[in-house]
Amino acid sequence: MEQDFFTLEPVPAAIRPEYVELISAVNKQVGKYTEVAAHKCTLNERKFIHLILKRGEIILSLVMTKDESEGFKNAAQVASFDDSGAPLYRGRWQSFEVVGFEVPSHLAFVVSNLPERENLQFASSVAPSIRNFLAKIEAVA
Template sequence: MKQTELNWNCETLRENLDLYMDNHLPADAGLAAQMHLNHCVDCAAEWQSRRMIRGRLRQAVRSDTTPPFLEARIKANLRIAHRPSLWQRTWAPAAAAVLICLGSVIAYQLGALRLTTSSQESYIASVSSRIPALMRVGLGDHIHCSVFRKFPKDAPTVEELTRKMGPEYAGLIPIVRKHVPREFTLMQAHQCRYHGRRFVHLSLKSGARLISLVIAKKSDGESFEAQKVIPEFVHTDIPMYQAGVQRFEVTAFETGSHLVYLVSDLAQSKNNDLMLAMAPEVKAYLSSL
């Protein structure tokens, strides 16, 4: 293999991903592949999907008994070097088809494919249905606006982010940057719409990991307290609500007029700790509007 660039693009990485997973790449190429995986959420998700596929196939093979005649037949065919084996002629194409289909399903479940709008909505609905209704508000916008978004290679400038946030909410940017770990880069800070609802959304990225602070104004009757949702814990007189599904963790609180969500693929404890750190300042800021 001639390609040994230190910075592979996604196409090159995916062409050589199986070689990387089997430790068949030269040392410099393997290092380049690892560097790319550390910084590309899509390729990292593809790598994870292939690992899951291999694990499921391995488990399926181990859980099934081999017919007595099959081993002898395979060995007999392998002795004929100039002729493709029975496996190559009969089973390999079918196995490849199964891998492709299973890989697509798993990657879809991970939310990592560039799906059609209809497929994206189906995925969001499927995930959101497993958590309380009011928690779906923040999770849906996070998946729609961060998971399915292809971020630019270079992070926007502070001036760009401030302009997109608008003067009313621009003051949230330094609050978020103050508390989120330094390895996370602020990739977007804007006001957006999802299902006709307006959101204030700050999204940060570190390798394959994502963090979103999602804020929405309350609609009539929307309140964790009014809907009798029991808080998981209370911090500085702020009731906190928590939910998790698949790789997503959601921690939320409310002010008199806003619903505030922190959504990430961090561990639940880390997601909670991060929300606890920034909640008092975020609440004070929103209350001052």
């Protein structure tokens, strides 16, 4: 059984170059965030790509994982739609706002300490870039 863990490494060394491209795409969409950490981690035997960004007091995580065919089928309702018209699902975890969305083979989440509406707006604006990023890495995998 895998141990739950994550490691913090210098951002450029910890991730492949295409992940750096994702951070650049996000910054083009929503303004300049500083990369605090970028790593691959495992929680409850599930693997994630986790990017942590910061701007002032705002802490923002982009979390991506393979969709193991569960999707958001049990989500109560769609909270909004992203800039491309795809559904966004809203939730809360501890003191953080969470927005989740599906891409063909992944689930992606934006987790932040932003107010609910701002987190939803952020997720809506970056979801297409995250979808494009995940489609690109799937194509070369």
